[in-house]
Amino acid sequence: MNGLVKMDTGFQVRIVIFLALLVSLAVTVPGFLSVANASSIIENVGLIGLVGAGIMLTMIVGQLDLAVASVAAVAAIIALSLSGTSLVLGISVAIVAASLYGATVGYIINRTGVNSLVLTVCMLIGVRGLALVMTPDRPAILPFEMFWISDALVAQWGPLTLLGVICLVVIGLVGLALRHTKLGLSMYAVGGNLERARGSGISTARVYMVAFAGSAILGASAGILAALRSGSASGLGFESFLLAGITVAVVGGIPLEGGRGTVINVILGALIIRLISSAVALGGIPGSFESVAVGGILLAMLLLDYWLAKRRQARAKVPKAGLQHASTHSNGGGIR
Amino acid sequence: MADFEAQNPIPSRRVPANAVTKERRWLRDLGPFVPIVALGAIAALTVDGFGTTPNIIAIVQASAITGIAAIGTAAITISGKFVSLAIEQQAMTSAFVFAALITAGSPVALAILAAFAVAILLGLVQGFLVSRGLNPIVTTLAFGSALFGIVVMLADNRTITLSPNPIAELGGGTTLGVPNQAIIFVVLLAIGSFLLARTKLGRQLLLTGSNPDAAELVGIPTKRIVMIAFVVAALASAIVGILVVGQVSQAKSDMFRGLTIDVVAAVLVGGIAIQGGEGQLWRAGYGAIVLTMLGNIMLLIGIDAGTRELLKGLLAGAVLISMTMLKARGR
Numbered sequence: 308m309n310g311l312v313k314m315d316t317g318f319q320v321r322i323v324i325f326l327a328l329l330v331s332l333a334v335t336v337p338g339f340l341s342v343a344n345a346s347s348i349i350e351n352v353g354l355i356g357l358v359g360a361g362i363m364l365t366m367i368v369g370q371l372d373l374a375v376a377s378v379a380a381v382a383a384i385i386a387l388s389l390s391g392t393s394l395v396l397g398i399s400v401a402i403v404a405a406s407l408y409g410a411t412v413g414y415i416i417n418r419t420g421v422n423s424l425v426l427t428v429c430m431l432i433g434v435r436g437l438a439l440v441m442t443p444d445r446p447a448i449l450p451f452e453m454f455w456i457s458d459a460l461v462a463q464w465g466p467l468t469l470l471g472v473i474c475l476v477v478i479g480l481v482g483l484a485l486r487h488t489k490l491g492l493s494m495y496a497v498g499g500n501l502e503r504a505r506g507s508g509i510s511t512a513r514v515y516m517v518a519f520a521g522s523a524i525l526g527a528s529a530g531i532l533a534a535l536r537s538g539s540a541s542g543l544g545f546e547s548f549l550l551a552g553i554t555v556a557v558v559g560g561i562p563l564e565g566g567r568g569t570v571i572n573v574i575l576g577a578l579i580i581r582l583i584s585s586a587v588a589l590g591g592i593p594g595s596f597e598s599v600a601v602g603g604i605l606l607a608m609l610l611l612d613y614w615l616a617k618r619r620q621a622r623a624k625v626p627k628a629g630l631q632h633a634s635t636h637s638n639g640g641g642i643r
Numbered sequence: 644m645a646d647f648e649a650q651n652p653i654p655s656r657r658v659p660a661n662a663v664t665k666e667r668r669w670l671r672d673l674g675p676f677v678p679i680v681a682l683g684a685i686a687a688l689t690v691d692g693f694g695t696t697p698n699i700i701a702i703v704q705a706s707a708i709t710g711i712a713a714i715g716t717a718a719i720t721i722s723g724k725f726v727s728l729a730i731e732q733q734a735m736t737s738a739f740v741f742a743a744l745i746t747a748g749s750p751v752a753l754a755i756l757a758a759f760a761v762a763i764l765l766g767l768v769q770g771f772l773v774s775r776g777l778n779p780i781v782t783t784l785a786f787g788s789a790l791f792g793i794v795v796m797l798a799d800n801r802t803i804t805l806s807p808n809p810i811a812e813l814g815g816g817t818t819l820g821v822p823n824q825a826i827i828f829v830v831l832l833a834i835g836s837f838l839l840a841r842t843k844l845g846r847q848l849l850l851t852g853s854n855p856d857a858a859e860l861v862g863i864p865t866k867r868i869v870m871i872a873f874v875v876a877a878l879a880s881a882i883v884g885i886l887v888v889g890q891v892s893q894a895k896s897d898m899f900r901g902l903t904i905d906v907v908a909a910v911l912v913g914g915i916a917i918q919g920g921e922g923q924l925w926r927a928g929y930g931a932i933v934l935t936m937l938g939n940i941m942l943l944i945g946i947d948a949g950t951r952e953l954l955k956g957l958l959a960g961a962v963l964i965s966m967t968m969l970k971a972r973g974r
Contacts, residue, residue, distance in 0.1 A: 440950050550788055601785075603789050
């Protein structure tokens with residue numbers, strides 16, 4: 308509950324997968340052990356880690372935000388469209404808009420009890436539409452005289468780039484806030500046991516609003532940074548963020564049931580995914596293999612967690628769900 | 644109202660249930676119709692070209708593809724497993740299987756059977772995973788990604804073009820002026836509605852969705868029911884895949900881009916309770932028609948694609964939220 312990574316079997320398996328990938332790629336793929344490749348991996352780990360950290364916040368409170376990719380697109384378009392006037396203004400407006408949007412979604416989920424998966428699918432559609440509305444003819448672009456920002460973001464300092472460092476620092480701050488603030492701890496409490504958290508006086512409205520606002524802000528930041536890196540943001544862009552973000556969180560070992568998960572999981576998940584992408588890029592493997600590998604590892608980790616949960620249940624000698632219900636049913640019948 | 648809700652996050656049970664439920668049920672059943680009938684009437688009177696026979700046929704035809712996939716997906720929703728996010732990848736897979744076999748000289752019947760067989764297999768695998776308790780949304784998202792990659796790799800990143808196209812008439816033709824796709828849509832909707840409302844399987848599906856524990860207790864094989872729901876959804880996607888190949892004489896990796904989203908929106912806008920266990924199948928078809936009609940009207944009055952998407956999302960969200968709130972209060 309204190310937000311530390313639990314070194315359970317699931318986490319150990321993921322560490323082993325990461326190390327096995329790392330070693331096998333280092334041995335077999337030429338060019339893998341270069342500084343340029345390391346910086347590319349770290350930069351992209353930061354970027355998809357940012358998206359994953361946002362999704363993690365909603366997973367910790369027992370929900371899931373599927374609209375991050377659309378939010379990233381709108382935020383990036385806002386930031387770049389206003390960059391002609393002032394980039395700082397553009398980024399501020401984008402982040403404020405994202406946080407208001409996220410807080411509204413969290414509020415609606417708390418108020419109505421609507422299923423967050425399905426509500427955010429609606430938001431995914433609507434916000435994507437907004438992104439298209441905002442770029443009717445052509446993508447939003449960074450003015451030519453500001454291209455130095457793109458260059459500065461990706462300039463290498465050894466294996467690091469400014470972009471990678473910004474992302475990792477933000478992820479680190481999210482991790483610290485989760486561990487050391489009351490709000491962070493109440494997020495774990497709400498995800499772990501909603502009724503008990505409510506009973507102990509935690510405002511679920513605030514927790515959901517913060518989780519979804521956090522997810523929107525982190526998704527938006529990733530979108531803005533990616534758009535600054537490339538110098539443009541299109542209405543159809545950033546679609547890959549959804550699968551990437553969820554994969555990062557689940558492959559990193561954050562359970563969908565809620566109540567657990569840290570930024571360490573996110574970084575580990577992002578590293579595994581980026582190593583696979585890097586292998587595809589350097590190894591001359593067809594690009595479509597990447598979606599097979601990413602989808603495959605996501606499925607494999609879902610199965611692993613399922614299997615581990617089953618095993619834990621069996622070891623704890625808890626009667627199976629079916630039997631438990633059968634017994635409560637007959638008892639209930641007897642008492643009433 | 645706002646304060647009342649905030650103070651009572653769990654609906655009060657002291658309200659006399661019967662009086663409210665009946666009224667609410669009427670509201671819930673008829674609610675979705677009111678705006679669309681009004682909209683249709685207004686559009687017919689004010690929008691040039693909306694009320695013409697060719698345009699109405701075009702709406703029905705365009706809704707058929709989304710509608711067929713949506714009635715399959717509705718089986719998943721009713722079984723209590725929300726939706727599948729792998730619909731477009733499944734349709735694409737069937738399209739490629741079918742087109743590849745036709746190109747290889749196989750008879751049409753065999754190619755259709757093979758596409759169905761692949762769909763059944765895909766549905767079984769996903770249904771198996773989800774029925775054991777894996778999250779349906781994340782599982783189908785992962786499955787769709789892997790499936791897309793596998794098909795593109797197997798097809799060597801190429802488009803398959805059928806010439807000649809033996810099912811051009813089935814996919815793109817008309818019978819007595821009605822598009823064949825629309826006829827197939829209506830027939831499938833009728834079959835599906837019958838199965839859901841009048842057969843043991845249909846009732847088992849409804850009970851599995853409304854209360855899986857109770858369903859398990861009374862001896863319903865809930866895991867098998869969920870697997871059947873996923874197989875039905877996969878078969879519907881396969882039919883869509885084959886029909887569109889017939890229509891456009893091609894199998895392409897991006898041919899169904901956006902279908903998943905349209906189908907999910909159709910299921911929601913139609914008003915199928917996302918919690919599962921209730922909802923009639925026609926609602927999915929109705930949702931598809933509503934969305935296509937709205938899109939058509941907006942296109943005719945010159946609203947751009949982005950705004951159409953935006954309104955689609957807002958409409959789906961509004962129906963979802965109001966249904967959830969009505970359900971919470973009616974309980």
